[in-house]
Amino acid sequence: YLEVCGRRGDAEAALALYRAMRAAPRASPLTPTVHTYTAAMRAAASGGRWGEALAVWADLEAAGVRPTGHAYAAAISACAGAGEWRTAVDLFEGMLGRGVKPDVVSCTALVGALGAAGQAPAAERVVAWMLGAGVRPNARTYSALLEAFGAGRDWGRAVALLGRMMEGVGGVPRAAAAEPACAALDPPLPAGLGLGVPPNAYTMSAFLKAAGDQGRWELADAVFSDLEAAALAAGGGGEGKAAGPAPAFTPAFTPHTPSGESTPGGLAAAVAEHVLAGEDGGVMAGAGGLA
Numbered sequence: 001y002l003e004v005c006g007r008r009g010d011a012e013a014a015l016a017l018y019r020a021m022r023a024a025p026r027a028s029p030l031t032p033t034v035h036t037y038t039a040a041m042r043a044a045a046s047g048g049r050w051g052e053a054l055a056v057w058a059d060l061e062a063a064g065v066r067p068t069g070h071a072y073a074a075a076i077s078a079c080a081g082a083g084e085w086r087t088a089v090d091l092f093e094g095m096l097g098r099g100v101k102p103d104v105v106s107c108t109a110l111v112g113a114l115g116a117a118g119q120a121p122a123a124e125r126v127v128a129w130m131l132g133a134g135v136r137p138n139a140r141t142y143s144a145l146l147e148a149f150g151a152g153r154d155w156g157r158a159v160a161l162l163g164r165m166m167e168g169v170g171g172v173p174r175a176a177a178a179e180p181a182c183a184a185l186d187p188p189l190p191a192g193l194g195l196g197v198p199p200n201a202y203t204m205s206a207f208l209k210a211a212g213d214q215g216r217w218e219l220a221d222a223v224f225s226d227l228e229a230a231a232l233a234a235g236g237g238g239e240g241k242a243a244g245p246a247p248a249f250t251p252a253f254t255p256h257t258p259s260g261e262s263t264p265g266g267l268a269a270a271v272a273e274h275v276l277a278g279e280d281g282g283v284m285a286g287a288g289g290l291a
Helices: 002-007 011-022 034-046 050-062 069-082 085-097 104-116 120-133 139-151 155-165 201-213 217-234 267-276
Strands: none
Touching: 002 011, 002 034, 011 034, 011 050, 034 050, 034 069, 050 069, 069 085, 069 104, 085 104, 104 120, 104 139, 120 139, 139 155, 139 201, 155 201, 201 217
16 A cells, blocks of 8 residues: 555655654554565655655664665665765665675666755776676666766767667758867766667656757757657658658767776776765765675
């Protein structure tokens, strides 16, 4: 029932039930399990009650319940809404320390938390770590990374990533490829980033929304027009119309990747390098990273 309440957006009912279960005598059939805590966090987060979701995580730890990957993902997602990206990083490192293998859900949640806090370089390094660790990013992962690039106004990397994803499905739209910022990236995108994961509606929506949110309406409109023209051409130009030549698409933009590029390093080192340098006296110092 907790999950049902969360899915229908009734956070109040879900949290009321959760509180009643916590008040039940120990060893009662109502005693919360890890699944209870996870469902309560998800329900709270779905209602925008990020602080209460993180309070549920604190309850889980206080009760000595061993969290699963899904529980970590729910807590990290709540961190994104609450703007607590450092807590998200700590949770992720804690998951590794407990021997809980990250999956695409928990990794994508971390990418979203970092991106929402304006930490796009660290978000990119998380995805690079996923590739090196055998955790395959999906379209939602790349959607979160595109949103991070958009929030950071890094249009060169956003367009380059879109181009990587569109390799094999027509190439990047010409309007996007003409973006001056993607002509030379420094540093280049990590090897393999974006390859083998074609963009879907979520991905394109993330790119277009990020462009619009940052005032790049002309880029959003041009990319949408190119995509619309390609879709019409692929469908024969509409009912009753002869199919014309496909609109011109440029080859997919593929930034140069230096040969012998090293395997992505640990998350702790990545965040320290890109985000925490000079802050907090080295919050991540001594952490084992994700190697």
